[in-house]
Amino acid sequence: MNPLMSFRDLELAKNLVADIKQLHPSHRTVICHVCGTHEWTVTHFGLRSLLPDLVEVIAGPGCPVCVLPAADIDVAVELARKGVTITTFGDVLRVPGSHSSLAEAKAEGGDVRVVYSIQNAATMARKEPNRDFAFFAIGFETTAPLTANEILKAPPNLSFLSSHRLIPPAMEFLLGVGDLQIDGFIAPGHVSTIIGLDPYRVFADAYHMPVVVAGFEPIDVLFAIDMILRQTHEGEARLENEYNRAVKPEGNLKALDLMAQVFDVVQGGWRGLGKLPQSALSIKDEFIERDAHQKHQVTKKKGRDFLPGCQCHLVMMGKIKPSECPLFMEACTPSEPRGACMVSTEGTCRIWALHGGSGLQ
Numbered sequence: 001m002n003p004l005m006s007f008r009d010l011e012l013a014k015n016l017v018a019d020i021k022q023l024h025p026s027h028r029t030v031i032c033h034v035c036g037t038h039e040w041t042v043t044h045f046g047l048r049s050l051l052p053d054l055v056e057v058i059a060g061p062g063c064p065v066c067v068l069p070a071a072d073i074d075v076a077v078e079l080a081r082k083g084v085t086i087t088t089f090g091d092v093l094r095v096p097g098s099h100s101s102l103a104e105a106k107a108e109g110g111d112v113r114v115v116y117s118i119q120n121a122a123t124m125a126r127k128e129p130n131r132d133f134a135f136f137a138i139g140f141e142t143t144a145p146l147t148a149n150e151i152l153k154a155p156p157n158l159s160f161l162s163s164h165r166l167i168p169p170a171m172e173f174l175l176g177v178g179d180l181q182i183d184g185f186i187a188p189g190h191v192s193t194i195i196g197l198d199p200y201r202v203f204a205d206a207y208h209m210p211v212v213v214a215g216f217e218p219i220d221v222l223f224a225i226d227m228i229l230r231q232t233h234e235g236e237a238r239l240e241n242e243y244n245r246a247v248k249p250e251g252n253l254k255a256l257d258l259m260a261q262v263f264d265v266v267q268g269g270w271r272g273l274g275k276l277p278q279s280a281l282s283i284k285d286e287f288i289e290r291d292a293h294q295k296h297q298v299t300k301k302k303g304r305d306f307l308p309g310c311q312c313h314l315v316m317m318g319k320i321k322p323s324e325c326p327l328f329m330e331a332c333t334p335s336e337p338r339g340a341c342m343v344s345t346e347g348t349c350r351i352w353a354l355h356g357g358s359g360l361q
Helices: 005-007 010-022 036-044 069-081 092-093 102-107 118-127 142-151 167-175 189-195 197-207 220-232 255-263 285-288 314-318 350-356
Strands: 031-032 053-059 086-090 112-114 131-139 160-166 183-188 211-214 239-241 263-270 274-283
Touching: 005 010, 005 036, 005 274, 031 036, 031 263, 036 053, 036 220, 036 350, 053 220, 069 086, 069 102, 069 160, 069 197, 086 102, 086 118, 092 102, 092 112, 112 167, 118 160, 142 160, 142 255, 160 239, 160 274, 160 285, 160 350, 167 183, 167 197, 167 274, 183 189, 183 197, 189 197, 189 211, 189 239, 189 255, 189 263, 189 285, 197 211, 197 220, 197 239, 211 220, 239 314, 255 263, 274 285
Parallel strands: 031 053, 031 183, 086 112, 086 131, 131 160, 183 211, 211 239
Antiparallel strands: 263 274
């Protein structure tokens, strides 16, 4: 049997749910995850329907496509209109910028190409040495090492728009939102395979906030919820690693070294959250010829992140459910998204639209 199937074992799930119900708190307890794949698991498998009434799981800003600010999209659109070949992942094309998207720039004649990996972009650039290519690099700590590696060895006609963001600063931001209740974090497994456990210690130590790093199968998520509830039941706040089959305490040292070689950690804009300190990766000056902003002399300007009526910013902070947005499945649908949260397969609104709304299966 596939070992992963044990993480979908019905009897184990029943035992975990029974344990969770035994730990049923006497007050509303809100657990926040910051990962689009976790939201998919919770919603697709109907995990919310298994939880006690006073236990709530909310989705934070865990979708890398959703948090792309319009200003970054605007730069990529400008480059495409200047004749630069833009390469990026498919989800990015439909994310709205201030006035246009990369899909619209492509329809207007811009050379915008979907790639499945950054290596695809480098291969394209090597095959067409007389064209200028730019790779629109998005994602959290999970994908940043791959970008760093290619920056170190890419062909001279390939430059990079770095829109990488870091998860722990976003988690810390959420704790400062005055009217948002959070009683524990489920930390993202993919990110944690890179950064390890240390970046989360501040939440348990300084904020007295339980944190559990979790994998992506239903049993993983139920275990994480159970572990957080057990901590709150005991009046404790610890950092625990449920995903120890993949996440080492020290993380991936080679990947971290690549990131440190190539990037500086700087303030970064997040769609829906604003500018967060120490939350973005900027290409170091010594690799300035790889920075598409510098190479093609484009300047990032203030962008318009949301169309009228769009409540993506509240969805990404976990303040409202997608179904509470007035545009959800009315003016904003998976086939015609108005907001970034409806574009990506990791976007909370799209997940709710395609996999059961509130997650009550």
